[in-house]
Amino acid sequence: MIDSQVLSKINSWKVGNNLNFCLGADVGGSGIRFCLTNANDQNDKIEPGHIKVKSAQEFMNAFDNLHQAIQSVAKGAKCVGSSIACAGLRKEDTVQVMNWNGPAxxxxxxxSKINQNLFPKSHSLVLNDLEAGAYGVIALGESGKANEYFQKLWGPKGGSLLSKYYHTAVMAMGSGLGSALIxxxxxxxxxxxMPTESGYLMSSSRGMEHPNYNKEIGTLEFISDRYFDGQLNPPYEDLASGHGIVDDYDALIHGKSGLDAGQIAEMAKKGDLNAKTAMKNHYIFFTRLAKQLAYGTNCRSIVMALSNQVANKWLIxxxxxxxxxEFKDATAWRWIREVSVYSxxxxxNVNMVGTTYVAHYCANHKI
Structure with missing residues (x-):
C-alpha cells in the first residue's frame, strides 16, 4: 500500500498550472523502490518506500497503483521523465528479471506495456542495475558528494572517484556480480x-609456484565440479557474490553447508575461521576481477559500490x-600502481541516485 500522505508533498512542486515530476525506480529480487523528484529540482524528492514485487504482473500493478495514488492527491500531476533500473537481461522490448522465481x-x-503515465514514451529508459549505479557515481561526482559516501582504499596521490581523463569501472556484489564502465x-x-557482463569472465588462478596455489586451485576445482562438471574455470560471479560466498565456504568444508550468505557473514563477524576465510577469499577474487577490468578497459579508477561494501567494511x-x-601483484605492475580503488x-542507494539522474535527462531530451 502506498501512503497518500507521503505523496501529498508533490503539490508543493506546482509551477503555475503545471505540476511536473520525474520518476526513478530500482527493481530488485524482492521488490521495487520508487523515487519521485521535482522536475525543476532533483534534490527535492519523495520516496514512498519498498513495495513487494516478485513477478512481471506485480511489477505492472505497482506502476498502476502508484499512478492512481499520485492522481488521488494531485490530480493532473504529470511524469515528464522516467528511468527504471533492473537486474536482468535486456532484449529489445523486454527485460527478464532473473531474481524472480518461476518460468520466463x-x-x-x-x-512497452509499462503504464505510460509514469513511463512516458520517448522520455524514459530501462537501465541495467549497474548501469544505473554508474550514473549514480557520475551524479555524486558532479554534485561534489562523492567523498561523503566513498573512500579511497589505495592509489596514487590526488585523483578522484570519477577519473578526469580516463575510464572508470563501477563494480558491485549482490546476489550476483555486476559491473559497468564509465x-x-x-x-x-x-x-x-556502458553496462558489461564482466561477472561472467572466467576466473584465473595463481601460478603453480605461488604459495597460495594449492588453496586456490582447490576452491576453483570444487566450484567447477559443482556447476561445470570440472570442465571450465568458474566465472568470477560464482566466487565473488552472495552465492559465491556460499560456494567459497562449501569449498573450504568440502561439502554442502546449507547456509546462506547472510549467515556466513554473521558467523565471520563472530570469529568463525571458515566463514571469515570464505569472506576473505571472495574479496580476493573480486579484487582480481577489478585488476583485470583495469587492464582490459584502461581504467584509472575502480569504484566498489553498494550496500555490501558498507556492511563488510569491518572485514575490508x-x-x-x-x-x-592482490591488485598490485601483476605483470605490468608499474602501470597498475596508477589506478585508484574506492569503496x-x-x-x-547509488542505483536510485542514477535512475533519478537519468530520469531528469530523459525529461529534457527525446530518447
Missing part, C-alpha cells in the same frame, strides 16, 4: 556509461593489505 513469462517485463569521451571528456579494513597486494563506506 513470470520474469519478463514488456517495456567511458571518458576523449574530445569532450563527457561520460558515457582488516584485510586491506592483502587486497592491495563505498556510507549507505546510499
Amino acid at each position: 513469462e513470470n520474469q519478463t517485463i514488456r517495456i 567511458i571518458k569521451e576523449p574530445e569532450t571528456h563527457a561520460n558515457v556509461v 579494513d582488516e584485510i586491506l593489505p592483502e587486497l592491495e597486494a 563505498q563506506v556510507k549507505e546510499c
Whole structure:
C-alpha cells in the first residue's frame, strides 16, 4: 500500500498550472523502490518506500497503483521523465528479471506495456542495475558528494572517484556480480556509461609456484565440479557474490553447508575461521576481477559500490593489505600502481541516485 500522505508533498512542486515530476525506480529480487523528484529540482524528492514485487504482473500493478495514488492527491500531476533500473537481461522490448522465481513469462517485463503515465514514451529508459549505479557515481561526482559516501582504499596521490581523463569501472556484489564502465569521451571528456557482463569472465588462478596455489586451485576445482562438471574455470560471479560466498565456504568444508550468505557473514563477524576465510577469499577474487577490468578497459579508477561494501567494511579494513597486494601483484605492475580503488563506506542507494539522474535527462531530451 502506498501512503497518500507521503505523496501529498508533490503539490508543493506546482509551477503555475503545471505540476511536473520525474520518476526513478530500482527493481530488485524482492521488490521495487520508487523515487519521485521535482522536475525543476532533483534534490527535492519523495520516496514512498519498498513495495513487494516478485513477478512481471506485480511489477505492472505497482506502476498502476502508484499512478492512481499520485492522481488521488494531485490530480493532473504529470511524469515528464522516467528511468527504471533492473537486474536482468535486456532484449529489445523486454527485460527478464532473473531474481524472480518461476518460468520466463513470470520474469519478463514488456517495456512497452509499462503504464505510460509514469513511463512516458520517448522520455524514459530501462537501465541495467549497474548501469544505473554508474550514473549514480557520475551524479555524486558532479554534485561534489562523492567523498561523503566513498573512500579511497589505495592509489596514487590526488585523483578522484570519477577519473578526469580516463575510464572508470563501477563494480558491485549482490546476489550476483555486476559491473559497468564509465567511458571518458576523449574530445569532450563527457561520460558515457556502458553496462558489461564482466561477472561472467572466467576466473584465473595463481601460478603453480605461488604459495597460495594449492588453496586456490582447490576452491576453483570444487566450484567447477559443482556447476561445470570440472570442465571450465568458474566465472568470477560464482566466487565473488552472495552465492559465491556460499560456494567459497562449501569449498573450504568440502561439502554442502546449507547456509546462506547472510549467515556466513554473521558467523565471520563472530570469529568463525571458515566463514571469515570464505569472506576473505571472495574479496580476493573480486579484487582480481577489478585488476583485470583495469587492464582490459584502461581504467584509472575502480569504484566498489553498494550496500555490501558498507556492511563488510569491518572485514575490508582488516584485510586491506592483502587486497592491495592482490591488485598490485601483476605483470605490468608499474602501470597498475596508477589506478585508484574506492569503496563505498556510507549507505546510499547509488542505483536510485542514477535512475533519478537519468530520469531528469530523459525529461529534457527525446530518447
